[in-house]
Amino acid sequence: MSKRNRLLLGFLLSSAISLLAYQRRSLNKSGIAGAMTTGTATFGLGGPAWGLSLIYFFISSSLFSHYREREKAQVAADKFSKGGKRDIAQVAANGGVATLLAIGYSLTPLQPLREVLEAGYVGALATATADTWATELGVLSTTAPRLITTGEVTLAGTSGGVTPLGAAAAAGGAFSLGLVFRLLNRRRTSWALLPIALLSGLLGSLFDSLLGATCQAMYCCPACQKETERRIHSCGKLTQPLRGLSWMDNDVVNFLATFVGGLFAILLQLVMQRRSRHHL
Numbered sequence: 001m002s003k004r005n006r007l008l009l010g011f012l013l014s015s016a017i018s019l020l021a022y023q024r025r026s027l028n029k030s031g032i033a034g035a036m037t038t039g040t041a042t043f044g045l046g047g048p049a050w051g052l053s054l055i056y057f058f059i060s061s062s063l064f065s066h067y068r069e070r071e072k073a074q075v076a077a078d079k080f081s082k083g084g085k086r087d088i089a090q091v092a093a094n095g096g097v098a099t100l101l102a103i104g105y106s107l108t109p110l111q112p113l114r115e116v117l118e119a120g121y122v123g124a125l126a127t128a129t130a131d132t133w134a135t136e137l138g139v140l141s142t143t144a145p146r147l148i149t150t151g152e153v154t155l156a157g158t159s160g161g162v163t164p165l166g167a168a169a170a171a172g173g174a175f176s177l178g179l180v181f182r183l184l185n186r187r188r189t190s191w192a193l194l195p196i197a198l199l200s201g202l203l204g205s206l207f208d209s210l211l212g213a214t215c216q217a218m219y220c221c222p223a224c225q226k227e228t229e230r231r232i233h234s235c236g237k238l239t240q241p242l243r244g245l246s247w248m249d250n251d252v253v254n255f256l257a258t259f260v261g262g263l264f265a266i267l268l269q270l271v272m273q274r275r276s277r278h279h280l
Contacts, residue, residue, distance in 0.1 A: 003106070007044030010051050014039025017055060026062040027086050034091030038099045046102035049185035050121060054095065056180045057129045060173070064136035072139050093254035094128040097262050116269050118189070119196055122181050123265020124258040126174040126197040127204025131257060133173035134205055138166020148209045159229065159250075160213020174201020196268045204261025211253045217244040 001009075018035040021027040027035060035058065043051025101121040105114055138145070138161075144153045145161030154161045178197025182189050219228055219239035226233070229250055233239050 001048075003044060006047065006051075007040060010040040010043025011036065013043065013051065013055070017058070021058070021062060024062070024066075025085055026065065027091075030088035031086045031091055034088035034095075035086075038091060038095040041099050042095070042102045045106035046121065047185075049181055049189075050102055050105075052184050053122075053125060053177060053181040054098065057094075057125055057132075057177060060176075061129065061132040061136070064133055067136065068140060072136070089251045090254070093251040094132070094258065095125075096255060097124040097258040098128070101262065112273060115273070116266050119193065119269035120262040120266040122178055122193055122197050123200030123204070123268075124262030125181075126177045126201030126265070127208070127258045127261025128254070129173035129177040130170035130201040130205040130261075131173075131208045131254065134162075134166040134170035137169040138163045141165035147213050148206065149213045155227075158227065159216050159218065160209050160211075162209055170202055170205040171198065174198050174205070177201065192272060196265050200261045200265035200268065203264050204257045207260045208253055208257035211248070211256060212250075215245050215248050216250065216253050217246050217248050218242045 014036045017039070018027060018032040021035070022029070022032055039051060039054060042054050098121050101117050101124065105117040105121070108114055108117070139156050141156070141163035143163050143165065145156060145158060145163045145166070146152060147154050147158070147160050148162050149160060175194065175198045178194045178201075181197070182191065182193050216229070218241075219231060219233075220226070220242040221228060221233035221235060221237050221239050223237045224233060224235055227242060228234075228239060231239055
């Protein structure tokens with residue numbers, strides 16, 4: 001299939017899925033534009049395996065976002081900066097690094113470099129999948145979360161809090177993304193991509209939690225005396241800065257986490273290539 005046809009097919013698929021997601025309250029209007037852009041570029045420039053694995057991330061994450069939605073809203077909805085509808089910033093935060101890697105992949109004819117960029121793509125998307133699954137399922141854990149920095153017990157939904165359920169969900173999300181990509185691209189991709197996806201996804205997710213506990217901007221509602229990521233609390237009151245960097249919101253944290261996950265996957269792939277050359 002030519003690149004032009006892949007771009008057209010990517011546009012049609014991403015448009016259809018984005019409009020369906022909008023109807024099901026998984027995207028807002030700006031999120032549609034973001035999803036169509038990332039979907040078209042990834043499918044058209046990376047290839048079907050790249051585009052379909054991105055679709056897998058989006059659909060699985062959307063399903064878990066709506067899973068036991070009312071229960072999650074009662075537990076921790078007022079802590080999160082945004083609701084279930086993803087906007088263009090969230091789409092870019094989760095898929096921006098992966099899209100850039102797809103663009104780089106299409107520009108180089110060198111197979112070793114293409115393999116490195118492919119691994120980076122899987123690592124970045126595995127991180128996004130791991131983090132989203134961990135957030136959406138971890139908040140339902142019956143075990144109280146603990147801060148990744150100190151181990152102290154904290155409230156459900158607190159940035160930087162981790163639970164065994166959330167960690168298992170992160171591992172499952174990262175591994176499944178790698179498996180989906182491998183099955184879709186089985187003629188070109190080694191099974192070694194699965195541990196790369198798992199390790200880089202988990203590392204990226206942990207880095208996300210670390211930033212959430214240390215650098216992410218957090219606020220406090222003066223009326224409710226509750227910690228939140230929102231500048232305006234669910235009660236309508238303007239919140240006050242509590243800790244973290246004012247510019248580091250959840251979208252910035254997600255982007256940096258996917259960058260780290262992708263970078264770690266690239267490093268693992270380079271190590272594998274070096275070992276392979278030594279065995280020849």
